[in-house]
Amino acid sequence: MTHYGCSLLSCGVIDERTFEMDDYQGAVARWCPGCGDHSILTAVQRLLEEEQLKPEETVFVSGIGCSSRFPHYLNTYGFHGLHGRALPVATGVKLERPELNVFVVMGDGDCCSIGAGHWIHATRYNVDMVALLLDNNMYGLTKGQTSPTTPLHFPSNTQPRGTYLEALNPVQATLGVTNASFVAQTAEWIPAHLYETLKAAYHHKGFSFVRILQRCPVYTASVYDEAVRKPDVIEMMVHDDGIYLPDLDQIYKQKIVHNPKDIDGARRLAEVTERVRLGVFYRNEALPRYEDLRRLPAHTAEERVRLLSEELDRYAV
Amino acid sequence: MPSDPRIELALRAVAAPIDRYRSAVVTTVEEVRGYLASHRSPTESGDGNTAARLGAFAAGRIDYARFATLLTEAPDDPERLRKVEKAFDILRVIAAGDEDLFKIKVKGGARLGAAVAKRLAEMGRGFAAARVAGMATAGSLNSGSAEELLAPMAFERWSAAERRLAPPLVVELEGADLHAGDLVEFMDGNVKILLLVNGESTPAPLAPLITPGTFVLQTGDDTGLGRFAEHEGPAVAALVPEDAARFIHDPARGANLWDRIEIYHAPEKEPRRSVGGRSVSQQKQELQQLLAMGKAPVEAAASVADAAPVTAVAPSGPVSNQVDKLAAWLLSQADLENIG
Amino acid sequence: MATKSKTAGKGTRKRAKDEGREIIRVSEHTAEIVSDSGEGAQKCGQIFGAVCAKMGNGAWTVEIIPAEIQPPPRSKAGGSGNRVRFGTERITNWGDATNLVVAFNEQVLLGRHELDALADDAIILLENMWATHPDPDIQQQWKEALEALSTRNYRIIEVPMEEECLKIVEDPRRGKNMFALGLFAFIYDRDLELIRAQIAHQFRKKSEEVYARNVLLMEAGYAWADANLDFRIEIPTVKSDQPMVVMNGNEAIGMGAVAAGMELCSMYPITPATSASHYLSDVFDKFGGVVHQAEDEIAAVGVAIGASYAGKVAFTITSGPGLSLKQEFLGLAVMVEVPLVVVDVQRGGPSTGLPTKVEQSDLLAAMFGQHGDAPHVVLAPATIEECFHSMVTARRIAETFRTVVMVLTDANLATGVQPFPRPELDPRWQQAPVSLSPIPEGKPAYDWDPRTGLSSRRVPGQKDGMHTATGLAHNEWSKVAYDPESHERGCRMRSRKIAVLQHTLRAPEVYGEESGDLLVVGWGSTKGAIEEAVDRARAQGLSVSSCHLTFLSPLQPGLKEIFRRFERVMTVEINYSDEPHDPFITDENRRRAQLCLLLRAHTLVDVDCWSRVPGQPLRPGFILNAIRERLAMGVGV
Numbered sequence A: 001m002t003h004y005g006c007s008l009l010s011c012g013v014i015d016e017r018t019f020e021m022d023d024y025q026g027a028v029a030r031w032c033p034g035c036g037d038h039s040i041l042t043a044v045q046r047l048l049e050e051e052q053l054k055p056e057e058t059v060f061v062s063g064i065g066c067s068s069r070f071p072h073y074l075n076t077y078g079f080h081g082l083h084g085r086a087l088p089v090a091t092g093v094k095l096e097r098p099e100l101n102v103f104v105v106m107g108d109g110d111c112c113s114i115g116a117g118h119w120i121h122a123t124r125y126n127v128d129m130v131a132l133l134l135d136n137n138m139y140g141l142t143k144g145q146t147s148p149t150t151p152l153h154f155p156s157n158t159q160p161r162g163t164y165l166e167a168l169n170p171v172q173a174t175l176g177v178t179n180a181s182f183v184a185q186t187a188e189w190i191p192a193h194l195y196e197t198l199k200a201a202y203h204h205k206g207f208s209f210v211r212i213l214q215r216c217p218v219y220t221a222s223v224y225d226e227a228v229r230k231p232d233v234i235e236m237m238v239h240d241d242g243i244y245l246p247d248l249d250q251i252y253k254q255k256i257v258h259n260p261k262d263i264d265g266a267r268r269l270a271e272v273t274e275r276v277r278l279g280v281f282y283r284n285e286a287l288p289r290y291e292d293l294r295r296l297p298a299h300t301a302e303e304r305v306r307l308l309s310e311e312l313d314r315y316a317v
Numbered sequence B: 001m002p003s004d005p006r007i008e009l010a011l012r013a014v015a016a017p018i019d020r021y022r023s024a025v026v027t028t029v030e031e032v033r034g035y036l037a038s039h040r041s042p043t044e045s046g047d048g049n050t051a052a053r054l055g056a057f058a059a060g061r062i063d064y065a066r067f068a069t070l071l072t073e074a075p076d077d078p079e080r081l082r083k084v085e086k087a088f089d090i091l092r093v094i095a096a097g098d099e100d101l102f103k104i105k106v107k108g109g110a111r112l113g114a115a116v117a118k119r120l121a122e123m124g125r126g127f128a129a130a131r132v133a134g135m136a137t138a139g140s141l142n143s144g145s146a147e148e149l150l151a152p153m154a155f156e157r158w159s160a161a162e163r164r165l166a167p168p169l170v171v172e173l174e175g176a177d178l179h180a181g182d183l184v185e186f187m188d189g190n191v192k193i194l195l196l197v198n199g200e201s202t203p204a205p206l207a208p209l210i211t212p213g214t215f216v217l218q219t220g221d222d223t224g225l226g227r228f229a230e231h232e233g234p235a236v237a238a239l240v241p242e243d244a245a246r247f248i249h250d251p252a253r254g255a256n257l258w259d260r261i262e263i264y265h266a267p268e269k270e271p272r273r274s275v276g277g278r279s280v281s282q283q284k285q286e287l288q289q290l291l292a293m294g295k296a297p298v299e300a301a302a303s304v305a306d307a308a309p310v311t312a313v314a315p316s317g318p319v320s321n322q323v324d325k326l327a328a329w330l331l332s333q334a335d336l337e338n339i340g
Numbered sequence C: 001m002a003t004k005s006k007t008a009g010k011g012t013r014k015r016a017k018d019e020g021r022e023i024i025r026v027s028e029h030t031a032e033i034v035s036d037s038g039e040g041a042q043k044c045g046q047i048f049g050a051v052c053a054k055m056g057n058g059a060w061t062v063e064i065i066p067a068e069i070q071p072p073p074r075s076k077a078g079g080s081g082n083r084v085r086f087g088t089e090r091i092t093n094w095g096d097a098t099n100l101v102v103a104f105n106e107q108v109l110l111g112r113h114e115l116d117a118l119a120d121d122a123i124i125l126l127e128n129m130w131a132t133h134p135d136p137d138i139q140q141q142w143k144e145a146l147e148a149l150s151t152r153n154y155r156i157i158e159v160p161m162e163e164e165c166l167k168i169v170e171d172p173r174r175g176k177n178m179f180a181l182g183l184f185a186f187i188y189d190r191d192l193e194l195i196r197a198q199i200a201h202q203f204r205k206k207s208e209e210v211y212a213r214n215v216l217l218m219e220a221g222y223a224w225a226d227a228n229l230d231f232r233i234e235i236p237t238v239k240s241d242q243p244m245v246v247m248n249g250n251e252a253i254g255m256g257a258v259a260a261g262m263e264l265c266s267m268y269p270i271t272p273a274t275s276a277s278h279y280l281s282d283v284f285d286k287f288g289g290v291v292h293q294a295e296d297e298i299a300a301v302g303v304a305i306g307a308s309y310a311g312k313v314a315f316t317i318t319s320g321p322g323l324s325l326k327q328e329f330l331g332l333a334v335m336v337e338v339p340l341v342v343v344d345v346q347r348g349g350p351s352t353g354l355p356t357k358v359e360q361s362d363l364l365a366a367m368f369g370q371h372g373d374a375p376h377v378v379l380a381p382a383t384i385e386e387c388f389h390s391m392v393t394a395r396r397i398a399e400t401f402r403t404v405v406m407v408l409t410d411a412n413l414a415t416g417v418q419p420f421p422r423p424e425l426d427p428r429w430q431q432a433p434v435s436l437s438p439i440p441e442g443k444p445a446y447d448w449d450p451r452t453g454l455s456s457r458r459v460p461g462q463k464d465g466m467h468t469a470t471g472l473a474h475n476e477w478s479k480v481a482y483d484p485e486s487h488e489r490g491c492r493m494r495s496r497k498i499a500v501l502q503h504t505l506r507a508p509e510v511y512g513e514e515s516g517d518l519l520v521v522g523w524g525s526t527k528g529a530i531e532e533a534v535d536r537a538r539a540q541g542l543s544v545s546s547c548h549l550t551f552l553s554p555l556q557p558g559l560k561e562i563f564r565r566f567e568r569v570m571t572v573e574i575n576y577s578d579e580p581h582d583p584f585i586t587d588e589n590r591r592r593a594q595l596c597l598l599l600r601a602h603t604l605v606d607v608d609c610w611s612r613v614p615g616q617p618l619r620p621g622f623i624l625n626a627i628r629e630r631l632a633m634g635v636g637v
Ligand SMILES: Cc1ncc(C[n+]2csc(CCOP(=O)(O)OP(=O)(O)O)c2C)c(N)n1
Pocket: A064, A065, A066, A067, A068, A083, A106, A107, A108, A109, A110, A111, A134, A136, A138, A139, A140, A141, A142, A147
């Protein structure tokens, strides 16, 4: 019953709590030192605090992978499920409990390989949630196998002489899906940009897909090396309607004004170049959201029994 | 059934907010039903209850007595249970209530504010009942007698969450009785008030309610009513007579007043008579203010800044959730007849 | 539109006109209609079956499904239709052979003949347009077919269906089925008002004109039979004193889901489960329920698990191949203790197998298909009525035990139509599963009762209840824990719940004498056929009883005790087993039927099995033969 009905039982309780960063802190994160996931966790905690999201009304759903350990490190509700299958679970949660804040955390193997089908369809359902792709270009947890986003010729344990295929471009792929409503890219080593992107994604009503470029010090240390060391490799897509952080102008001099309403521009910008583009590619709140389309009024048990009795009448002998 | 087509139009406009409100009540009813089912004393629940809950497929296959030992939670104190049952009844009456629950008619010369306050307080009894049930499920309802908990609850005592789930109201009234100031205190949470104005009205009676977070609409037909219903935040609309102004103030349309206001009909005739104690010049001023608000300063148009939509102002009204304060209400027997 | 047909009396009996007509009085009869697919024979049979039930006959309707997906017209493998067994008493299964058949061409009839579906003295009403068809090949085929059919004692009556229908419609392919319905109506003296009402029900989404035309055609069939047939068949009807309803098993599952307070059916289309979701898609909205058609079966179960984790009542419905895809998620649901109901409408397997046909071969996959140890509950309704009620019980068990409950039905139940007592609905079935009350301090996410393994449910929104549900081994706080004690404890707690459920179950009843030479054990849709076979065997003086299991995991208590009272125990199932005397088959290497395997392990009794995979329900007559054979062989002692 994806009805509007949230319970009134705790509505009358005046909630005077305010939450600090620490209130969102779960178990101590066990990622490798230098892993980009740490900074993503910090940015997410900052977002939770800034938005004062109630821990009990916030759900982090993940798959399996290093990155999918994410929910354990937060003091919210979490669902750490199956490899590749975070999105269907999250869809079920949000479809039935639209009042909850739902976040999904996936690795690149999780989202773009084994869960690719769900990724496409979740984009199309456009259920209001934030989906984070923590893209380290490699399978981390299982110790270094090629992922769909591994750069061409980059070696792994399953393709030691380098990958054979060009990497899949998650941003481009998402932008190609009907009803995609929010697509952004950011990098975990630029915390201010990461934070702003998460914030924009959270405020977007619909399925917000954020690809976060994430360093893995063990298996893909060199992949983002250049982008980290040479800010000029990065091109900031700026716009009042997207993300613009004047403070970063000093470091990131390459800028391009891109209106996130412009889908054609977004698709062009998503094409692979020697530039790494960060910012909001596309945003459209006017697109239909599945949970809204399927929403129905609730009925009491008596009403349902009465209706079912009428239904049985149709089959009466 | 309402025969007045304007009432039909109005009820259609608030159908979605009614559904939302009613759904929340219904969800609560079902939760409370579950609580009662599992907290009645074993003699009351017993095998029969287990059998009923397991359905006919279990007959002859499941030993109800044994199964029951797995189901029953600690039975609640009968005194507390009685209160929850009463709360349950109130919620059920509201859940079963028809459109009349959401409709009021202000008698000529009566105060709009008082009428709205009264109805909201009556509806507030649902929230009060939910509080009682909520305390019971949370284990914080004490056993002292506190019947007044289930009495009508004035809007000023509603919590922020309750205000967000406020039921919409359709209010029929004479233009002369439309004093926007009466509504200010209710413009909070997700309150939706739709006025059906009969007789003469001033040209822009709702203009004084324009604030950054409030959706304000004057219309002659269904224009804007969809946005009114969908707006997240307080909203007021009026179906006004022919010669009044028609405009929308939609907070979602931007940070600047002139971006948010769309005036699509300004009265051709100047006001000529006083209406409801408002003089001709006061009426002119009211209209001037509206027109001024809708105009963009020339240089402002070039701005690209487009901030996030302004959200509703934080609610006021300190309501203590302390058990003893709430307990102070439980004085009188819940009077279900007053609802609807 | 031509309206030449005479109207047959409005439901009035015209006994006077039956003078000189032979009246065949029987207590039951099996009638069927076969045609090429697309000629509407199914609809005709469905209406006829429903009318029989409504008039107060016991009835069981089975679909006749073509053996090929796109069979050419007039082919033996292409027969499509419906078979209605009905009688004065309750009918519990599809029976043995057909007594009366209406066939639209001689080839589909021949197909039925070759399948041995027709009784030796069957009455056949056969469209005769083919005898004089302009195509000489067809004429030849007709001749050959009639010759082949003449080897039996069939009574063949040629009926000019095409010719008669052409008087009313231009394209008799649309409407011959209603003409056939009229034939049945006359022969079995059915209430025409009821038939008209049923036609209206079937075509309720179509226009008034379609309805009127169909009624005319039906009446034309009636009139033709009245004018040309010299017999009628009388099967006394007994109006039940109880209100009854009639529906198929998938409708019963759908309606049962509503009755059980389900809020979400998350599915991916697959035969023969789909029609349950079609039914629900039609009505679920009204109840505030949603049918979510996911992108695949994995997502379907994932969405259901998400919804259930969030505190709602959700189920997923599928068939064999879909069950395979869901397995990983089902193990997760067991591991994180999220309640979930899974309906598996079994079909023939492995692989795509027999998509439209019945089999009971998913039992082991349902029980053990998840990797690791994933104890959960498996139920099998045996009748259409039980399809309805099992959903209520399944939901309650799933929630009480925080586990997965699988409901195994099959294609036979899914498409079979049977009247049953109208369920007495209870709002308590619908009860919301959770409240969002805060969690007291110090209460772990899994507050396992160390004796029972039961723990209280917890859902997002509950203050101070934050935790991360995880498919990794975890302790009671839902913290990942790889230490031996935590994992063993988790496994123990999840397993214990199943033992506790078993403890609340009663021993199954024995049908027939409490002891004897042979006990036949079955599960699921075979119940009616097995019990009928047992009745017949007992009538022949054989000492046979049966026992039907509805709980397969956990198994009901007392089985060993019951088995000991019989010389031999044998399961009867619709899944593959090696025949004891087949080449290479020894007692040691014999692969036994699925329930048989379970029972042997469970009871250490040398349980034998007789199983077949014909893609059809088992016939009571065949089961009877197997009983006699096994008693004679003395196998399995
Ligand atoms: C069905 C299934 N197949 C394979 C695995 C093994 N597995 C676990 S995580 C993983 C890939 C992890 O890579 P990624 O999703 O990129 O996340 P990361 O660890 O890099 O954060 C694989 C293949 C599994 N857990 N389940």
